[in-house]
Amino acid sequence: MPERESFMKLRSSKAAICTGAAVVMFLMPVVPEVAVAKTTYEQPESTVQFDTELRQASYTVNVSDIVATGYVEEKETGMYAGMAIAIADPYTQVYAMADENSEVVGQMGQNSIASAEEIVGEWTKIVSGNLTGFVKTSELCFNEEAQALGSSLGDVSATVVADSAALYLTADKSQAADFAANGTQFKAVGKKGSMIAVEYGESKAYVYADQVSIEYAAGTGYTNEEIENIKAEEEEQRRQAEEAEREAARKAEEERAARIEAAMTDVGVSYNPTMEASAEEVWLLACVIDWESGWEPYEGKLAVANVVLNRVRNSRYDNTITGVIYARSQFSGVSDGYGNASSTFQARLDAGPRTQECLEAAMEALSGVNNIGSYTSFRSVSIANYDAYSSFTIIGGHVFY
Template sequence: MKTNARKRGLCVLMIAVMLLFAADWNVLTVLASETSPEFDLNAGASQVVEADILSEDTSFQDKVEEAQEEAEERNKFVMANVENSVNVRAEASSESEKVGLLYEDCGGQILERGDGWTKIQSGELIGWVKNDYLLFGEDAWAYAEEVGVTIATVETEALRVRKEPSEDAGVYGLLEIDSEHEVMEQLDGWVAIKYGKYTGYISSEYVSLEFFIEEGETMEQIQERERLLALEKAKLTTNLGATAATEEDVVLLAALIHCEAGNQSYDGKVAVGAVVCNRVRSSRFPNSIREVIYSPGQFTPAGNGKVDARIAAGVDEECMQAARDAIAGETTVGDALYFRRAGNKTGYVIGDHVFY
C-alpha cells in the first residue's frame, strides 16, 4: 500500500514539474522575483507533495487500524444459540459446577476458545459454554443486530420531538434530560423513536446512542431475582379483606368478569374482580359493587348491555368462583384500580390485560 502511495506521490510531483515548465515564463519570473530561486520553488513543490503523501499514508493507516480493531472486536463477540437457555459451567465439562445461565438473545465476549467449549463473559457471568450452543463471528453480529436494541439518552434540557425529521416540522412534545428512549431508526442527523402511539424524531446532535444486548445471569443473580419476585407476588396476592356483597352482587361481578376476561386464565379473572372490589374500598369510587360496575364510562360491557345479557343467559362456574374469591378479598394484582389491554401502559400484566 505504501508503494502505491509513493507512486501516486511521484506522479503528482511529475505533473507539478511539468506544469511549472509549461507555465508562462513571465509568470515564473514574477514568482521567482517575489519568492525564491527556481530551484527553491521546485523544492517547495516537492515538499508539499511529500507532505501530501505522508498525510495520505497516515490517514490510510488510521483506517487500517480501525478496521483491524473492528475485526478483532467481532472475533471476540459471541451470542447464545438456544431457544431458552444454556448452562454456563465453572470448567469446560458437563460435570462441572453450574455458575449461571446464558439466555436466548444474550451475548458476551470470548475470553478463551477451545475445540468443544468456550470461556465467555456476559455481564457478571463468567464461565464455559459448549460451542454447539453459541454463535461466533459474523453470525453472532448478524443475530445481535436482529435482537439487540439501541437506546438514545437525551443530553440536553427539553429536547423537541418532531413529527418529521426536519427542524420545520411540528412538535409532539418535549423530552427530559437523561431520559432514555428506544431507537426505531437512525437517519441523517435524526433519530426515530416511539413517542406514545406516534413515531417521533429527535436531533441526533443532542443524544448519545448505545447498543445493548441482553446479558446472562449468575446463579446468585437468579436467586436474588426469584426472591424479589416472590416478595412481589406475596404483595400482589395479600388478602385485602372481604367486600360487602349480596348474592346478586356475586352474579353481577361474575357476569362482568365473563365479559371482560372470559377467555383469560383464572388469575386474570380474579384480577378483574379484584379491581372492582378495590374500587369499592377506595374513597375515589362508589362504595358498592353495583354502583362501581354501572358507573358511566367505566366498564364498556356494563354500559352496552352485555353484562345484563350474560346474567340472563347464565354465568359459568369459573367466573362465579372468581367473583366469590375477589369479594372474599383475594387479589392477584394488589390494590390495582384499573386495567386495559396490555400494551404501552406500565403495570402488572396477566394474559391480555395490564393492571395498574
C-alpha cells in the first residue's frame, strides 16, 4: 500500500510537469506575433527590439506562474491602454476595410479617441462611439503618447450608472470600502481586469467596470449619418439664430421709431417739412447737430442744420440727408468712410441728441427756418481762412460760408 501511494504521487508529479510543458509549448508561438504588433506609429527599430525582449522575458515568468498557479495575474494599466487618439488635422477618414478604396464610413476629428481593436499592416481597426472601421496607423497615437495627449485634454471620468456601486480598496475585492450612489462621478486612473481604478479621497478604490460609464475628455468619431445629422442641426441653429437676430432688430427698430416719434411730439414746435424726410432722418440730423454744435447757442445749431439741408438742395452733393451726412471726409468722425455711421457716432445715434434744442433746430430747419442763406460749409473760427471766403457769417464758435 505505501508503494502504491508513492507511485501515485510520482505519477501525479510527472503529469503536472507534462501539463506545464504542454502549456509552455502551446503559448510559445504567441511571442513572435505579439512582438510584431507595433503600438505606436513608426516606432524606432531599437525600441521594437527592446519591447520584444521584454515581452519574451515577461512571457517566461508568466509561464512559470501558469504552471504553479494555473492562471496569469492581470496587471493594472492606465486608462489609455488599448486606446488610440487621432492626431491628423482636421480629421481622420475611417474606412469600412483596411483599404483606401473601400467605403468611407465616418470620421475621427483631431484628438478624438477610439478603442484600438487590432493592427492589420498599416491599418488599425478602431471602435469610436458608434463608429467602427479602419484608420491608417500613421494618423493615430497609442499607449504613452496617447496617455500624454489624453491627459493634456482633461481627466477621464467614471460615473456610476448602477443603482449603487461597491468600492473596494483592492482589485481582488478582498477589502470593501464604501458604496457610491447612482450618478456619483470619480476620476478614473486605471484598469485591471473587470475593475476600474478611481481616485478615492487620498488613495485609490476599485469599482466594477460594468457599473460605471467611462468618459474621456477627448471626443469620439462620428458615422456618416451622425455627421449629416450634426450638420443639419448646426444649420438649423444658425437659421434660428439669424431669425432671432432679425426679430430683435425689427423690435429694436420699432422701439427706436416710437422713441423718435415721441421725442418729436414732445418738442412742441410747428413741424411743416419743406422736403421729404423720414423720422429716422430727422433723428440723424438732430444727432449730427449735437455732434458738431452741441454746446453752441440755438442759432448755431440751426445754422448747422441748414448747412446739411442746403447741401441736399445743391447738385454738388448727395440729394438725401443721409447721403450728405455720411459722405466721406465731410463731418469729422461721423462716417466710417463707406457710407455708414462710425462706431462712435452710432453710439450717439443710439443715445440720441443730448439736448432738446438739437431736435428743435432740425425740425425748424426742415420747416423752412433758415438763418444762413445758401451757405454749404462751416468751420471753427479758430482755424478759418477768411480771405478764402467771398462771403461769410459768424455764429457762436463757427464761421459759415
